[in-house]
Amino acid sequence: MTRDYYEVLGVPRDADVQQIKKAYRKLARQLHPDVNDHDPDCEDKFKEATQAYEVLCDAEKRRVYDTYGPDAFRPGGRGQGGQGFGQGGFGDFGDLFDTFFTPFFGGGAAGQRRAGPARGQDLLVELEMDLEEAAFGASREVEVEALDTCRTCGGSGTSNPDTTFTCPECNGSGVVRSVRSMVFGQFVQTGPCHVCGGEGRIIKDPCSDCHGQGRAKRRHTLSVDVPAGISDGQRIRLTGRGGAGERGGTPGDLYVQIRVAPHEYFERQGDDVLYRLDLTMVQAALGAELNIPTLDGEEEVSFAPGTQPGDVVTLRSRGVPHLRGAGRGAQKILINVVVPRDLTEQQRQLLEAFNAACGQEHYNQKPEGFFQKFKQIFTG
């Protein structure tokens, strides 16, 4: 059952080419198999939309469609321009995918049209690491599932080479010259042969593992060198480590997206790390020497008598190394002062005696102390 092409794209019967392109691009973004995790429903709808687009965007095919209806474009259907859309998956639409989806990755090839066999897929994997690994760099392994040359048939796509013959349409070259309507206008180009899908040969006995594609999904592990100073959300690009290209086309790129797990002690702020420290009322008043965790291990740090809640003590060059350039951020120790709860009778009496011995001057903060604190926070 074939739906009406105008209905598929949601355009009126008198829609112009621009409207058709616009409608198709919108649908393609919604339905593309790569963004829908190969949902078969979306995949079918995507194929349907692509078929409708290919026909309605081509003046000649559209005329045939308007005259004969969709049957003209089914394999074995009548009418000229029956291009066998039903066969062999996405065929030569592969290069459209690249045009649409490369910009996701900010790759240099965005919008460029490439000649030759379709480039392999760009892939994205996540790599979770702890703050220390992100700070000082690490060599880690990632598991990738990508299209690779099929090992069963060695990429030939057939289980029996004797029943594979040269395509009569393109005489084995895999390409035909044609006038095509693409998203970016109508032009003459050489494209993959529609009979053999650009293979140059017809495979009678396709390989059961790769279904004649010559490529198959395979999991493998890759070693990734994570540079020191990388942040959560940043991506490392491994050129050519994505999916295999079609029929020897350029492989895609692999993007490794970094996820930095929350740390037990530290919050990262740019290249600085923040450490929250509770001092007792007495430590804050008398001053203290304490062992403080840093990214480099424990370090003894002095806290001056009269340290206040909200004070920040800065340990220079104890933060995260800068990703570009030398040097490191700082570790900032943010002070909180904890007031005791549940006093014993003896403690209460001591505090009352302490209070009797105190005047307001013991609590007064020098005005410059206030400004020094801010200076410390903002200048590190």
Ligand SMILES: [Zn+2]
């Ligand atoms: Zn051919």
Ligand SMILES: [Zn+2]
């Ligand atoms: Zn195979």
